[in-house]
Amino acid sequence: MGFKVLARQSTPGKRERRMTIVAAPESPAVSLEALTKRFGDVSAIDEITLDIKDGEFFSLLGPSGSGKTTTLRLIAGFERPTTGRVLLHGRDVTGIPAFDRDVNTVFQDYALFPHMTVGENVGYGLRVRGMARDERSVSVAGALDTMRLRGFEARKPSELSGGQRQRVALARALVNRPRVLLLDEPLGALDRKLREDMQVELKDVQRRVGITFIFVTHDQHEALAMSDRIAVFNAGRIEQVGSPADVYERPATPFVAGFVGASNLLEGDLAERVLGRRGRFMIRPEKIRVAEPDEPLHEGECGLAGTIRDVVYLGSESIYVVAVPGSHTFTANGQNVNTTSTDALAQQGRQVRLVWRRDQTMSLSSDSDSGGITAEAEV
Ligand code: ATP
Numbered sequence: 001m002g003f004k005v006l007a008r009q010s011t012p013g014k015r016e017r018r019m020t021i022v023a024a025p026e027s028p029a030v031s032l033e034a035l036t037k038r039f040g041d042v043s044a045i046d047e048i049t050l051d052i053k054d055g056e057f058f059s060l061l062g063p064s065g066s067g068k069t070t071t072l073r074l075i076a077g078f079e080r081p082t083t084g085r086v087l088l089h090g091r092d093v094t095g096i097p098a099f100d101r102d103v104n105t106v107f108q109d110y111a112l113f114p115h116m117t118v119g120e121n122v123g124y125g126l127r128v129r130g131m132a133r134d135e136r137s138v139s140v141a142g143a144l145d146t147m148r149l150r151g152f153e154a155r156k157p158s159e160l161s162g163g164q165r166q167r168v169a170l171a172r173a174l175v176n177r178p179r180v181l182l183l184d185e186p187l188g189a190l191d192r193k194l195r196e197d198m199q200v201e202l203k204d205v206q207r208r209v210g211i212t213f214i215f216v217t218h219d220q221h222e223a224l225a226m227s228d229r230i231a232v233f234n235a236g237r238i239e240q241v242g243s244p245a246d247v248y249e250r251p252a253t254p255f256v257a258g259f260v261g262a263s264n265l266l267e268g269d270l271a272e273r274v275l276g277r278r279g280r281f282m283i284r285p286e287k288i289r290v291a292e293p294d295e296p297l298h299e300g301e302c303g304l305a306g307t308i309r310d311v312v313y314l315g316s317e318s319i320y321v322v323a324v325p326g327s328h329t330f331t332a333n334g335q336n337v338n339t340t341s342t343d344a345l346a347q348q349g350r351q352v353r354l355v356w357r358r359d360q361t362m363s364l365s366s367d368s369d370s371g372g373i374t375a376e377a378e379v
Pocket of ligand 1 (some may be wrong): 039042043044045062063064065066067068069070071218
């Protein structure tokens, strides 16, 4: 079954008719214009401006309390903004209630009806809208197929695994053919392996159905793995919007550099000693090679002497925690190509030289025109 993403043409009920959208084809799926939400004294989000394109897998990434869920709830219509506007496909919906917006939300706890079967859960929205039984069962079957749930129609949610429940929640949202699907940490309750499987599956479903997905997560790996673009939130504001490669390789601020992926910071005397410059610089752990202490540096490389204080063996790779002079600690990742756990752990206490390519060092300078802090790919 293919979910063709078109403005709804069928108008069986009053509500359906109100939801019919004729939008300019170029309009973004979602536009947030200077959106602010305050709860009493708490400013949950502050002047957020953002366009999300039609058909994008877009993630809102940030630490707890940074305003991701509030933004999602404003898009859904569960909250009204204090100031600013929400547009869906070019139409101002700021004052329109949630049930009249062409969006669906999948929550972390799935919110399935426990007394209904899988089939009844998935068909519920269509039944409420007055869709005839035959038409409904075709749509439900299609959504169950999309989520690989054929054969589970008659089960109750309590008779399913966590991953299967998650799929039912998705099928229930997709069956309504929303133009925008909002997902609030939907994989949060799953164990790591299942979570990783579901990341792949969710991305695949999104590609197939072509619906705009807006995905809230505090997990940087999840956002990097799934998204076309990511907005990185910090304290109610967006620090950067970009592709996974943009936010990882070209972080716009020190916050983004620190939050998206691990990083080692060089500043003050240490920066001067290693790079010959003062300022704030950053190097990713996977860019660093742990070498013999007397290994000569090649052209374009920089090096830093240290002592391995700890080794975290992770199977496919090891993380080396290296103490360097000046009470700093650096981390370096090494693939365990020929290294066993015994080899890796025996490195503790060893004198080493950390070596990386100078052009992999990022400069976190605070003198950009916009008054923000920018990173450069080279020093
Ligand atoms: P998490 O990842 O923990 O869900 P989040 O990034 O989604 O966090 P929000 O839930 O959007 O963050 O909350 C942003 C801020 O607004 C927080 O300081 C939160 O305490 C506050 N907040 C959210 N909802 C309300 C509310 N209904 N009443 C008062 N304060 C609220």
